[in-house]
Amino acid sequence: MSQPTIESILHEKRLFNPSEDFSKQARIKSMEEYRELYEKAKANPEAFWAELAENELHWFKKWDQVLDWQPPFAKWFVGGKINISYNCLDRHLTTWRKNKAALIWEGEPGDSRTLTYSQLHREVCQMANVIKQLGVKKGDRVGIYMPMIPEAAIAMLACARIGAPHTVIFGGFSAEALKDRLEDAEAKLVITADGGWRKDAIVPLKEQVDKALQAGAPSVDNVLVVQRTEQKIQMEPGRDHWWHDLQQNASGQCPAEEMDSEDMLFILYTSGTTGKPKGVVHTTGGYNLYSHITNQWAFDLQDTDVYWCTADVGWITGHSYIVYGPLSNGATTLMYEGAPRASNPGCLWDVVEKYGVTIFYTAPTAIRALMKMGERHPNARDLSSLRILGTVGEPINPEAWIWYNRVIGQGKCPIVDTWWQTETGGFMITPLPGATPTKPGSATLPFPGIIADVVDTEGEPVTNNSGGYLVVRHPWPGMMRTVYGDPERFRRTYWEYLRPKNGDYVYFAGDGAHRDEDGYFWVMGRVDDVINVSGHRLGTMEVESALVSHPAVAEAAVVGRPDEVKGEEIVAFVTLEGDRQPDEALEKELKQHVVNEIGALARPGEIRFSDDLPKTRSGKIMRRLLRSLASGQEISGDTSTLQDRTVLEKLRGGA
Numbered sequence: 001m002s003q004p005t006i007e008s009i010l011h012e013k014r015l016f017n018p019s020e021d022f023s024k025q026a027r028i029k030s031m032e033e034y035r036e037l038y039e040k041a042k043a044n045p046e047a048f049w050a051e052l053a054e055n056e057l058h059w060f061k062k063w064d065q066v067l068d069w070q071p072p073f074a075k076w077f078v079g080g081k082i083n084i085s086y087n088c089l090d091r092h093l094t095t096w097r098k099n100k101a102a103l104i105w106e107g108e109p110g111d112s113r114t115l116t117y118s119q120l121h122r123e124v125c126q127m128a129n130v131i132k133q134l135g136v137k138k139g140d141r142v143g144i145y146m147p148m149i150p151e152a153a154i155a156m157l158a159c160a161r162i163g164a165p166h167t168v169i170f171g172g173f174s175a176e177a178l179k180d181r182l183e184d185a186e187a188k189l190v191i192t193a194d195g196g197w198r199k200d201a202i203v204p205l206k207e208q209v210d211k212a213l214q215a216g217a218p219s220v221d222n223v224l225v226v227q228r229t230e231q232k233i234q235m236e237p238g239r240d241h242w243w244h245d246l247q248q249n250a251s252g253q254c255p256a257e258e259m260d261s262e263d264m265l266f267i268l269y270t271s272g273t274t275g276k277p278k279g280v281v282h283t284t285g286g287y288n289l290y291s292h293i294t295n296q297w298a299f300d301l302q303d304t305d306v307y308w309c310t311a312d313v314g315w316i317t318g319h320s321y322i323v324y325g326p327l328s329n330g331a332t333t334l335m336y337e338g339a340p341r342a343s344n345p346g347c348l349w350d351v352v353e354k355y356g357v358t359i360f361y362t363a364p365t366a367i368r369a370l371m372k373m374g375e376r377h378p379n380a381r382d383l384s385s386l387r388i389l390g391t392v393g394e395p396i397n398p399e400a401w402i403w404y405n406r407v408i409g410q411g412k413c414p415i416v417d418t419w420w421q422t423e424t425g426g427f428m429i430t431p432l433p434g435a436t437p438t439k440p441g442s443a444t445l446p447f448p449g450i451i452a453d454v455v456d457t458e459g460e461p462v463t464n465n466s467g468g469y470l471v472v473r474h475p476w477p478g479m480m481r482t483v484y485g486d487p488e489r490f491r492r493t494y495w496e497y498l499r500p501k502n503g504d505y506v507y508f509a510g511d512g513a514h515r516d517e518d519g520y521f522w523v524m525g526r527v528d529d530v531i532n533v534s535g536h537r538l539g540t541m542e543v544e545s546a547l548v549s550h551p552a553v554a555e556a557a558v559v560g561r562p563d564e565v566k567g568e569e570i571v572a573f574v575t576l577e578g579d580r581q582p583d584e585a586l587e588k589e590l591k592q593h594v595v596n597e598i599g600a601l602a603r604p605g606e607i608r609f610s611d612d613l614p615k616t617r618s619g620k621i622m623r624r625l626l627r628s629l630a631s632g633q634e635i636s637g638d639t640s641t642l643q644d645r646t647v648l649e650k651l652r653g654g655a
């Protein structure tokens with residue numbers, strides 16, 4: 001007997017079609033076109049990907065074999081020679097795009113820079129030459145610990161250019177987290193800045209690097225420092241070098257190394273819920289193709305677009321959809337150093353207005369925060385240039401989706417809800433904006449070439465509308481290749497967690513989901529977070545969405561707390577809209593609201609009000625910590641990815 005997986009309890013019925021005008025202009029114009037691509041890819045995935053690789057990318061030498069699949073290890077475009085930095089830069093220089101804006105950058109204090117493809121190419125070559133001069137050779141790892149400034153992208157492209165895999169460590173990470181990652185990757189060089197601007201304060205990056213190197217990471221021999229904030233920092237002679245000094249004598253020409261398609265492009269660490277962070281390894285050819293084509297189709301990239309993804313380059317979203325995907329497509333990508341803050345709550349909309357942004361891509365956590373700040377900020381700006389909106393990072397609650405559509409998209413922008421992971425390299429389940437009718441809260445349908453499914457604990461498909469585990473059945477070019485230094489962990493975590501009876505290897509994403517009668521996927525949250533109430537296994541997404549649909553609620557997180565009778569009972573952590581104050585009457589009302597929306601089964605046993613919720617630095621709610629708090633246990637496990645430690649203190653105090 002297979003065990004119950006996850007029950008699906010909330011049903012969202014609203015449907016939004018792309019407008020005829022939008023579809024007419026789009027690259028992929030209809031569901032018929034989507035289905036054709038999907039079926040073509042399904043019938044012969046290797047031919048499908050090979051044709052795209054041939055048409056979309058430059059290869060120094062063509063591959064001998066499209067796919068070498070020795071489950072769970074895949075090699076794509078075996079024998080092919082390619083360089084992603086070449087595909088992002090050099091190949092555009094022989095076209096009219098040479099003087100097109102490649103990167104538009106807006107700094108938090110209001111300074112800005114625009115680099116054309118030709119200028120970006122020059123700076124990347126200069127940095128590549130400097131890195132070489134500092135002793136970095138093909139295959140050596142380089143740590144990048146940077147604020148959101150053009151040099152972050154330049155550093156990544158420079159490493160890729162000479163074949164030195166980079167590992168970008170988010171600039172908000174502590175010295176400790178930085179040290180661990182540099183050690184695991186055995187980085188030879190660190191590229192950093194004196195500091196970066198974040199919410200009107202300086203983040204002292206170089207100081208953190210100094211601390212990290214004092215504590216460990218002996219493989220690092222050199223530190224390259226970009227001047228950004230100009231505060232005083234220590235420069236250790238022989239080890240630390242100013243970028244602006246070395247740049248002066250560096251040549252603006254540096255031929256791109258001919259990389260093997262399967263040479264490692266980067267390592268990106270993702271925090272597992274427990275234990276040591278995993279170094280997710282991506283390689284060159286497959287990743288280049290996958291980030292390129294998913295970006296092009298799901299955001300309908302056109303040459304006239306000003307495309308803005310608000311992620312940090314320290315996350316996979318920044319890698320695939322600020323740097324590699326857009327530049328490989330010859331698009332104009334915008335990078336913003338700042339974030340909405342008390343002194344400038346409308347800053348995002350200022351940037352949209354200033355540059356005429358056409359595509360805007362952000363996370364549900366940001367959308368909920370913007371909702372809480374009120375409509376007056378977006379309403380006071382001209383957002384009419386926008387034509388597509390995107391979301392990523394967590395399931396988006398239907399209420400937040402509707403707000404995004406109405407207030408930011410002014411009812412005319414398709415919303416592209418992209419489900420994917422660090423491990424997948426690019427979008428896996430996503431609407432194509434000119435084709436796919438959207439439903440608030442659903443990432444809709446798999447990208448062509450992706451065979452996604454929902455299965456039970458035995459790995460067998462579940463029926464429509466029953467919850468289960470989200471899996472992928474066939475390898476795809478953007479998939480991670482291994483966990484750095486730990487192939488067994490890769491096998492165990494992702495490919496052997498669920499084994500169907502026929503012995504197939506399926507990729508397990510760690511998410512719960514269900515599929516509806518139209519085949520649409522609804523991600524219900526991480527399976528580690530599932531709550532078991534009286535034998536019913538509930539995903540977090542649906543209960544949270546029910547809470548967020550109440551007008552007083554801005555954000556909600558639910559967790560389970562052991563209960564003698566029910567197994568677990570639901571504890572909800574709730575932040576309120578604007579100035580709304582909590583009281584007993586509201587608590588009762590919210591509990592009843594969940595009962596009305598979902599049923600008595602999901603009634604929270606307790607509601608705790610707070611000003612904020614603990615989140616990872618990429619904005620995901622850390623329910624693991626809330627679970628400990630709810631059951632009165634000490635917080636254990638890794639908290640290095642927590643955005644704001646004071647949140648935990650406050651929640652404890654309020655408990």
Ligand code: 6R9
Pocket residue numbers: 270315316317391392393394395396417418419420421422423443509510511523525526618
């Ligand atoms: C890109 C990124 C991956 C996890 C993933 C899932 C959640 C991301 C989502 C989504 C529902 C979406 N997630 N996008 N859940 N709908 N559109 O976020 O990568 O940081 O590795 O996180 O994020 O739980 O498994 P990563």
